[in-house]
Amino acid sequence: MNAQNTTEVIRPWAQRGPCCETSETCIEVQNLSVHYHGKQALGGVDLTIPRGCITAVVGPSGCGKSTFLNCLNRMTDMIPGCRVAGSVRLMGQDITQSDTDLISLRRRVGMIFQKPNPFPLSIRKNLTFALKHHGMKRRSDRDEAAKNALRSVGLWEEVKDRLDAPALELSGGQQQRLCLARALVLKPQVLLLDEPSSSLDPVASGVVEDLISQLRGRYTLVIVTHNLAQARRIADHVAVFWTRNGSGQLIETGSVSQVFDSPRHELTATYISGLRG
Amino acid sequence: MVWQPGRTDWPDRTVTVVVWLTALTVTGVFLWIVGDVLRHGLSGLSWGFLIEGPRDTGRAGGIGPMIVSTLLVLGVCLAVSVPIGVGTAVWLAEFARGGGLFGRLVRWSLDVLAGVPSIVFGLFGNALFCIYLGMGFSILSGGLTLACMVLPLLIRSCEAGLRAVPDDYRKAATALGLSRSAVLWRILLPAATPGLVVGLVLGIGRALGETAALLFTSGYVDRMPGSLMDSGRTLSVHIYDLAMNVPGGQNRAYATAIVLISLLLIVNVLTSHLADRWLHRRITRT
Numbered sequence: 001m002n003a004q005n006t007t008e009v010i011r012p013w014a015q016r017g018p019c020c021e022t023s024e025t026c027i028e029v030q031n032l033s034v035h036y037h038g039k040q041a042l043g044g045v046d047l048t049i050p051r052g053c054i055t056a057v058v059g060p061s062g063c064g065k066s067t068f069l070n071c072l073n074r075m076t077d078m079i080p081g082c083r084v085a086g087s088v089r090l091m092g093q094d095i096t097q098s099d100t101d102l103i104s105l106r107r108r109v110g111m112i113f114q115k116p117n118p119f120p121l122s123i124r125k126n127l128t129f130a131l132k133h134h135g136m137k138r139r140s141d142r143d144e145a146a147k148n149a150l151r152s153v154g155l156w157e158e159v160k161d162r163l164d165a166p167a168l169e170l171s172g173g174q175q176q177r178l179c180l181a182r183a184l185v186l187k188p189q190v191l192l193l194d195e196p197s198s199s200l201d202p203v204a205s206g207v208v209e210d211l212i213s214q215l216r217g218r219y220t221l222v223i224v225t226h227n228l229a230q231a232r233r234i235a236d237h238v239a240v241f242w243t244r245n246g247s248g249q250l251i252e253t254g255s256v257s258q259v260f261d262s263p264r265h266e267l268t269a270t271y272i273s274g275l276r277g
Numbered sequence: 278m279v280w281q282p283g284r285t286d287w288p289d290r291t292v293t294v295v296v297w298l299t300a301l302t303v304t305g306v307f308l309w310i311v312g313d314v315l316r317h318g319l320s321g322l323s324w325g326f327l328i329e330g331p332r333d334t335g336r337a338g339g340i341g342p343m344i345v346s347t348l349l350v351l352g353v354c355l356a357v358s359v360p361i362g363v364g365t366a367v368w369l370a371e372f373a374r375g376g377g378l379f380g381r382l383v384r385w386s387l388d389v390l391a392g393v394p395s396i397v398f399g400l401f402g403n404a405l406f407c408i409y410l411g412m413g414f415s416i417l418s419g420g421l422t423l424a425c426m427v428l429p430l431l432i433r434s435c436e437a438g439l440r441a442v443p444d445d446y447r448k449a450a451t452a453l454g455l456s457r458s459a460v461l462w463r464i465l466l467p468a469a470t471p472g473l474v475v476g477l478v479l480g481i482g483r484a485l486g487e488t489a490a491l492l493f494t495s496g497y498v499d500r501m502p503g504s505l506m507d508s509g510r511t512l513s514v515h516i517y518d519l520a521m522n523v524p525g526g527q528n529r530a531y532a533t534a535i536v537l538i539s540l541l542l543i544v545n546v547l548t549s550h551l552a553d554r555w556l557h558r559r560i561t562r563t
């Protein structure tokens with residue numbers, strides 16, 4: 001695959017995880033629009049997100065990327081004045097209905113934020129808190145799950161001797177990996193990542209990026225990023241958003257190679273020319 | 278411009294002198310008050326003074342019943358005001374964040390209430406608790422009146438504490454599918470403890486120092502109260518009485534003041550300690 005080759009050139013040390021199964025649809029978005037206090041922020045978005053793949057959402061600031069992501073786990077419910085229309089189907093089930101079980105939806109669709117936001121609890125409690133709340137009764141089970149989650153983000157060796165230390169004592173990169181572990185411990189199907197590495201230094205950012213790319217195949221990932229090189233390195237599919245007539249729109253979608261090597265839309269071409277430079 | 282050490286111009290020097298002077302004045306006044314109270318009062322202090330009842334309208338005997346009444350009034354006040362206060366603060370900070378009409382109205386009324394003179398609370402408490410609800414002059418009436426008085430303080434500072442908790446925690450918790458109550462109980466309230474403690478300390482200070490509102494709600498009977506329905510005289514009321522109505526009661530008033538100040542310190546330390554133990558420790562340690 002072409003994209004794979006370019007990745008190797010740009011970043012030979014990066015480990016790409018297992019390949020994704022592109023045949024199955026995980027999330028299907030139809031005619032999605034979002035208004036904040038009556039003003040449209042996103043309109044007419046149709047997008048199919050394949051299962052097990054990494055889909056990158058790119059576009060200039062303010063074009064509605066975060067808004068789009070927030071629709072996929074109904075975080076939009078929390079935002080005052082936010083109204084969502086259209087349909088979002090997760091494995092065939094419409095999650096925009098008012099009778100959707102939000103608790104189970106958010107267990108299935110995890111989210112990582114731009115700024116690492118561990119709870120002001122111990123490292124261990126950050127991971128076990130939600131498990132306990134969701135009904136995992138035995139302490140040993142919870143500890144075991146926490147340990148596995150820490151392993152999967154490569155944090156176990158770094159923190160195994162201080163699991164009861166406050167999570168806020170960790171470095172920024174470690175905190176972000178802890179947040180990743182905190183989401184993974186609930187065994188979600190989908191992970192939404194909103195610029196997960198943009199607040200980190202280059203090294204920590206690289207670590208987080210490699211981790212994300214290793215999650216391919218096991219989870220469906222949707223990642224918002226301003227870093228086009230990063231999108232190109234880790235994503236299988238790209239969705240380009242743009243602001244037109246004061247509202248965000250999806251202007252182009254396709255596989256990484258399509259969008260980066262032969263963009264159909266001229267705005268996309270100009271936008272990614274920043275990367276080609 | 279180059280910073281030259283050792284050469285300060287006169288505005289700088291004036292400011293330095295002025296801030297030092299104000300700090301010294303404040304410290305001086307504080308030490309003077311404490312020294313004065315101790316000088317007049319220490320001689321009157323003894324074990325008997327703490328446990329005996331007063332004799333000869335307070336010129337002899339002790340203040341045992343007043344200490345008990347004070348603690349009971351404070352206990353009633355806190356037992357009522359803390360749950361209601363925290364509840365209202367949670368509603369204001371978490372459920373009425375946006376500043377809807379009702380939320381704004383509640384905040385505005387609280388701010389007005391916080392500034393209402395205590396004598397007005399006394400009138401209100403007397404009319405409502407003593408007369409209308411038939412509790413008469415009792416420790417219960419006094420405690421409830423004080424609860425009304427400290428509620429605004431408690432609510433507003435607890436609300437401020439909750440608002441100071443970063444939104445990131447709420448977002449993270451929502452994204453993990455945690456329920457609102459779990460987040461509130463395990464994360465938001467513990468993180469807001471400092472604000473709650475400030476409110477408690479202010480509230481306790483105001484409650485312990487109160488005389489006007491208590492004179493006509495819990496009364497000034499100086500016997501040992503047998504129940505919450507008995508009238509009781511608090512330490513502040515006793516000091517007022519000794520100083521104003523009892524010739525020769527001055528030194529006893531000072532001794533009582535020492536007890537009152539010590540009680541205030543002990544209760545405050547205890548409150549911070551307990552709040553820390555129950556709430557804050559949950560988040561700072563496992």
Ligand SMILES: Nc1ncnc2c1ncn2[C@@H]1O[C@H](COP(=O)(O)OP(=O)(O)OP(=O)(O)O)[C@@H](O)[C@H]1O
Pocket residue numbers: 036037041060061062063064065066067068079248
């Ligand atoms: N809570 C909100 N209330 C009102 N308007 C909002 C809110 N959040 C976002 N908007 C508006 O919606 C539009 C899209 O915002 P959004 O945060 O989704 O953009 P974004 O693509 O994520 O930008 P960035 O790359 O800067 O993060 C913007 O015009 C923004 O002003």
Ligand SMILES: [Mg+2]
Pocket residue numbers: 065066067194
């Ligand atoms: Mg954004």
